[in-house]
Amino acid sequence: MIIMQGKPFEKILEMIKDVDKVFITGCSLCATSCMAGGEQQIMEMKERLEKEGKEVTGFVVLEASCNRLQVRSALKKKKEELGKAQAVLCMACGDGAQTVAGVLEDIPVYPANDTLFIGEVERIGHFSEMCRACGECELGWTAGICPVTRCAKGLLNGPCGGSRDGKCEVDRENECAWVLIYERLKKMGRLENIKEIKAPKDYSRAYNPRKIVVGCRKEG
């Protein structure tokens, strides 16, 4: 899931300081799970903006703010409220905000959230980063623990010298991914997986922006 967090309200006010009338969009998927763009957060945002003297002309929780066709048809139904607005405040991820901006074209769209990472929902409100979309998944030999993401340095050949008592030097709250990988592989009797030298990753797989068409895999 895409993990995001609301921008500080003052920053939002600063972005839309010249705007009196605003339309709000949210998203029923990641933004709702992150409690950053579901119906409840939209209602709270509406109330706070109104307190600041703004008029909220309408709102919609998009089914998937990152799906162009869905966004287009959902926003069509809100034509009237959108017509009254000078700007849209998008409470989805950066992808969702761009999709909304691309569909609306001539109304400015402002992001209400900071998009942070691809992560796991550990429990409600607790998220941790799990994947950096590197373009070539390594999990098969690492006992299902991503070294690219969960090692603070993205190391592929074992731990750095900063690992201590199983914790990472960069943030002592975090487990050292390499100790986790070692322990899990050892338990599985597969330590040989990390004995082979891994060449540096092929970053050309992650040159952005990436595009794919299902069924047409670019091999390399």
Added chain:
Amino acid sequence: MGLREKLESGGFALTAEMAPPKGVNTSRFRECARGVKGRVDAVNVTDFQSAVVRISSLGAAIMLLEEGIEPVMQLTGRDRNRIAIQGELLAAGALGIKNILALTGDHPVFGDNRQAKPVFELDSVNILQIATLLMEGKDLAGNPLDGAPDFYLGASVTPLFNPLELQVLKMEKKIAAGAKFFQTQAVYDIEVLRRFREKTAHLDAKVLVGVIPLKSPGMANYMNKNVPGIFVPEGVIERLRNSENKVQEGLRIAAEFIMQAKEEKLCDGVHIMAIGAEENVPILLDMCGF
């Protein structure tokens, strides 16, 4: 005799570590370097150690060459991608720098420019791999070089690591990638060194054990708390606490440790990291009778 010849002929090698200057005033750096000239086999220059902006290790290595001192150029993957690493290595090779110490590098979060983008495209093993390829006359992509460099490659290892098996596993990879010598994290407990020697007896590489002379009990406590891989035993801290001249006592402790490690043949040399007190290195060498 250079570092490689010393180690390969079975000698007990001495290296000291120096941080390049922060700024273009190089007088203290040169002065400290001259202080150990002829007394150590080579001097390490760190590569933006602790992610702090300073003169690069390549620049500092050239200054050492100018002073007639053999450098060990440290090179990390923190700030450079594969293009820059290869360029840096080729420059080193062309300028006559032989010894390269490949490191992963400290994270920028520890440095003085904490907003930096960490690179870490290559880890220490990859840097060794690439240096080995360059020595064979090609770059990482397989393109031919007009003249190949000749390096003596080294890496670091932490004898006090839990789990030690994982550390040894990585050490094996570094050797397979071309490392011929290792400089270790500082060790204070001879028992740690004995255990490490036992676990690495099967490996074909030279080991220079790291020594950081202590300056105060506070420094020891700080390192115990904050520096991964370092543990100063209570007995050592007690000695410092009870001494009048703590710097002197710290040097004496270091000298005794070095002599014992040498006598028990637990290492092939020592690597002295004076961190900011480089002027004490000659005193320590005197104490050891080197």
